Amino acid sequence: MDKLIITGGTRLDGEVRIAGAKNAALPILAATLLADSPMTISNVPHLHDITTTMGLLGRMGVQLVVDERMRIEVDSNTITNYNAPYELVKTMRASILVLGPLLSRFGQAEVSLPGGCAIGSRPVNLHIDGLRAMGAEIQVENGYIRAKAKRLKGARLVMDIVTVTGTENLMMAATLADGETIIENAAREPEVVDLANCLNKMGAKITGAGTASIRIEGVEKLSGTDYKVLPDRIETGTFLVAAAITGGKIKVRDTAPELIDVILQKLREAGAIIETGDDWITLDMQGKRPKSVDVHTAPYPAFPTDMQAQFTALNTVAEGVGIITENVFENRFMHVQEMQRMGANIRLEGNTAICTGIEQLTAAPVMATDLRASASLVLAGLVAKGETVVDRIYHIDRGYDCIEEKLAGLGAHIRRIPD
Amino acid sequence: MSSATLTASNDGVLAISGEFGYATASDLLTQGQALMGTHNKELTIDLSGVTGSDSAGLALMLEWIDRYRTAGQQLHFLNVPESLLEIARVSNLIDLLPLADT
Numbered sequence: 016m017d018k019l020i021i022t023g024g025t026r027l028d029g030e031v032r033i034a035g036a037k038n039a040a041l042p043i044l045a046a047t048l049l050a051d052s053p054m055t056i057s058n059v060p061h062l063h064d065i066t067t068t069m070g071l072l073g074r075m076g077v078q079l080v081v082d083e084r085m086r087i088e089v090d091s092n093t094i095t096n097y098n099a100p101y102e103l104v105k106t107m108r109a110s111i112l113v114l115g116p117l118l119s120r121f122g123q124a125e126v127s128l129p130g131g132c133a134i135g136s137r138p139v140n141l142h143i144d145g146l147r148a149m150g151a152e153i154q155v156e157n158g159y160i161r162a163k164a165k166r167l168k169g170a171r172l173v174m175d176i177v178t179v180t181g182t183e184n185l186m187m188a189a190t191l192a193d194g195e196t197i198i199e200n201a202a203r204e205p206e207v208v209d210l211a212n213c214l215n216k217m218g219a220k221i222t223g224a225g226t227a228s229i230r231i232e233g234v235e236k237l238s239g240t241d242y243k244v245l246p247d248r249i250e251t252g253t254f255l256v257a258a259a260i261t262g263g264k265i266k267v268r269d270t271a272p273e274l275i276d277v278i279l280q281k282l283r284e285a286g287a288i289i290e291t292g293d294d295w296i297t298l299d300m301q302g303k304r305p306k307s308v309d310v311h312t313a314p315y316p317a318f319p320t321d322m323q324a325q326f327t328a329l330n331t332v333a334e335g336v337g338i339i340t341e342n343v344f345e346n347r348f349m350h351v352q353e354m355q356r357m358g359a360n361i362r363l364e365g366n367t368a369i370c371t372g373i374e375q376l377t378a379a380p381v382m383a384t385d386l387r388a389s390a391s392l393v394l395a396g397l398v399a400k401g402e403t404v405v406d407r408i409y410h411i412d413r414g415y416d417c418i419e420e421k422l423a424g425l426g427a428h429i430r431r432i433p434d
Numbered sequence: 435m436s437s438a439t440l441t442a443s444n445d446g447v448l449a450i451s452g453e454f455g456y457a458t459a460s461d462l463l464t465q466g467q468a469l470m471g472t473h474n475k476e477l478t479i480d481l482s483g484v485t486g487s488d489s490a491g492l493a494l495m496l497e498w499i500d501r502y503r504t505a506g507q508q509l510h511f512l513n514v515p516e517s518l519l520e521i522a523r524v525s526n527l528i529d530l531l532p533l534a535d536t
Contacts, residue, residue, distance in 0.1 A: 061524040080456045081489035083517035085524070088456075088488075 017412075019405040019419060021396030022428035023378065026302065027263035029425045033251050033270040034060035034416035035244035039206040041109045042183040043213050043244060044068045047089040048077070048116035049190060050217055054239030057086040060247065060416040063409075067107045071099055075113075090239075094121065101127035101158060111139055112180060114160060115188030118151055124162045128155070141181040145172045149185075149192055169194030169233055177202050177314045182229070183210050189231035190219040198229040204315040205274045209245045216240045246294075248274040249321045250415060253390050255279075255298050256325040257422065259287050260332060261397050264299040265425055272296050277318050284308045285329060305329055307337030307372055314343065324350045324391035330370040331359040332398050339368040350388035353381040357399055375400050382406035386414040393418065397427055436486075440465040446476055447512075451483030454518070456490035466498055470505055477502060478534050482513035489521050495531060510534035 035058035045068070047054050059065055069079050069087065076095030080088045097117045104110040104127035117124035129139065143153050143160060149172075151164040169192050172185055182202040187210070189196035201207070203225055211224030217240050220232040251270040258265040259282055272279065272291035279289050282298060285305040290297045307330050312320040320343035330337035331354055341347050351361050351368055357376040362369045378401030383389040389411035396403030405411075408431075411418060419429045438452030440462055448469060452458060479498070484491075495511060502509040512534040522528040 066525060079489075081521050081524075082455070083487055083515075083521075085520070 016406065016434045017408050018432045018434065019393060019396075019408050019411070020430050020432055021393060021399075021403045021405065023376070023397050023399040023401065023403065025397070025426050025428055026261045027258045027265055027397070027422070027425040027427060030266045030268055031254050031421050031425055032268045033246045033254070034058070036060070036206055036209070036247040036249075037062050037064055037414060038179070038204075039209040040065060040244045041068055042112050042180075042187070042206070042210045043242060044072065044087070044089070045112035045116055046187055046210060046214055046217070047072070047239075048091045048094070048113060049120050049187060049214070049237045050091060050239040051236050052092070052239035053088055053090040054217070055086050055088050055241045056244060057084065057241070058244040058246075059085065059087055061085070062416055063413055064107050064109060067103060068109070071103050071110055071113065074098075074100070074103070097121055097123050097125060099124075099126040104129050109180065111142060112184055112187075114142060114162065115146065115184035115186075118146060118162045118164055119167055119188040119191040122164055122166070124160070126160045128158050128160060141174055141176070141178050142184045145174075145181065145185040146188060148172055149188060149196065167192035167233075169196040169231075171197045172199065174198065174200040176200075179204050179207060182207055186211065186221065186224075186229060186231060187214065189233060190214055190221070190237060191235075192231070192233035194233055196231045196233065198231070199227065201227055201229045202314065203227060205245060205248060213240070213242045216242055246270040246274070248278075249319065249387075251275055251296065252278040252319075252322045253325050253394070253415070254421070254425075255282055255287075255296065256322070256329055257394050257397060258298050258425070259285055259300055259305050260329050260394050262300045262302045262304060263425070264301075265297070267296045267298075269294055270296060277316065278322055281308045281310060281318070281326065285333065305333040307333040307335035307370065309338045311340045312343050320344055320347065321387050323347065324387045325394055327351065327361070327368055327370065328354065328391040328394040330372055331357075331361065331376060331395060332374070333372040335372060337370045337372070339370065341366045341368075347385070349384045350391045353383060353388075353392055354395055356381060357395055357403070359395070377401060378403040380404040380406065383410055386410045390415065390418070393422070393429070397422075438462055440469065442469050447478045447480050449480045449483055451485075453486050454481065454484040454491040454494070455486060455488035459490040459494045463494060463497060467501070470502065470507070475506065476508050476510070478510045478512050480512045481515060481518070484515055484518075487515055487518045489525070491518060492521050492525070492527065496527065499530070499532065508532075
């Protein structure tokens with residue numbers, strides 16, 4: 016397993032380009048199964064989960080080509096089977112996203128149940144219940160979801176809990192259903208909106224994406240289109256926190272400031288001077304130490320759980336006491352113990368981390384159990400005295416496109432050591 | 435209609451000209467098959483004449499590596515376009531490509 020070695024103490028300075036959002040690209044790749052003609056997806060990040068998804072589609076017989084501009088051309092008309100096997104699903108929970116499109120367009124799907132998740136339970140029963148309500152016959156046996164339907168029927172689906180992939184799966188399934196589907200208590204994340212925009216460009220009739228109530232009027236067919244994936248708001252936020260924690264000054268390009276209002280607000284509270292344009296954000300800490308901030312995670316448009324660990328890192332070296340409350344996932348403070356090994360003064364009380372900032376962290380070998388925790392340890396390493404070794408960085412590689420190259424481009428002393 | 439040709443020279447170099455991707459891969463595979471075994475043990479494929487490429491071109495390179503190795507020939511690629519190398523990097527296939535020194 017590769018490691019990252021970070022020598023702390025450098026203020027970040029410069030410009031960085033943000034990649035497309037993985038959490039939008041994955042459902043959009045799944046949505047290509049719905050199109051009756053080839054389509055092209057651009058601004059797709061260079062991440063392992065993307066290649067896994069391409070592998071999954073390729074195994075089904077879908078034809079995929081990556082062109083010189085790294086756009087992915089997909090033709091699902093060549094599909095030969097409707098199976099998402101365990102060996103792929105276990106490595107990437109998002110594989111479940113093929114269930115709705117396969118069932119809706121081809122009338123059948125066989126998708127392995129995903130395994131456990133390090134940061135908390137993410138049940139798939141809402142996907143299954145929703146599809147059943149639309150008329151699908153579904154058996155869960157031998158670790159597989161086996162689904163059949165002649166043509167799905169529109170239905171009113173009330174989600175027990177807000178689920179992004181559940182909303183996306185059912186929204187995709189409903190596009191080719193007979194009649195109108197309403198998804199109540201739908202996820203409002205920008206990635207859901209991006210998927211809806213893509214589906215509408217393919218010919219779907221979806222309204223209300225971005226609100227808690229999404230209406231989908233089923234159509235007979237969807238066609239291929241060209242679609243550009245929206246920028247990654249969490250990568251954007253992570254680089255801004257990286258600059259803030261080091262007292263630096265950066266410009267983030269090819270992003271969407273309107274997607275991260277709440278993150279920008281917290282960074283302003285931390286003392287950052289922030290300016291925004293159509294597709295860029297500048298952050299300037301003027302060399303100052305950040306101030307502690309309080310954060311309460313909740314579904315969009317509130318503060319994202321995927322930025323919690325990075326702000327915990329910020330609070331470790333900020334002035335004052337910051338309180339982080341995690342309301343979305345249980346068991347998502349695994350990074351705290353590692354930060355404590357770097358000298359951080361953090362006390363955990365249930366789902367709350369109370370952090371008293373210190374002047375400087377001390378480097379230590381650390382490892383993390385999930386993607387954002389890994390990112391937060393890299394940020395901590397940027398301000399630690401000495402050489403921090405971050406182990407198990409396959410987690411970070413799942414969500415950040417070329418993170419060490421981008422941080423090095425901003426002046427960080429960071430390098431990857433292959434195992 | 436995209437086209438590409440594979441031209442053999444006397445010094446063990448095969449030169450590709452034209453598109454190197456989805457539209458031409460099948461034709462190039464056939465052309466390469468016809469030329470297999472007509473060269474020395476060391477063979478170089480020069481991509482300097484490539485006008486455009488995609489991941490199907492990369493797939494063809496891997497297929498050639500396999501076929502020529504099976505036939506007992508050592509294959510190298512010369513002047514691979516940067517965009518194609520980038521696709522190989524993203525796909526974690528870059529280490530599989532025998533690149534000739536330029």
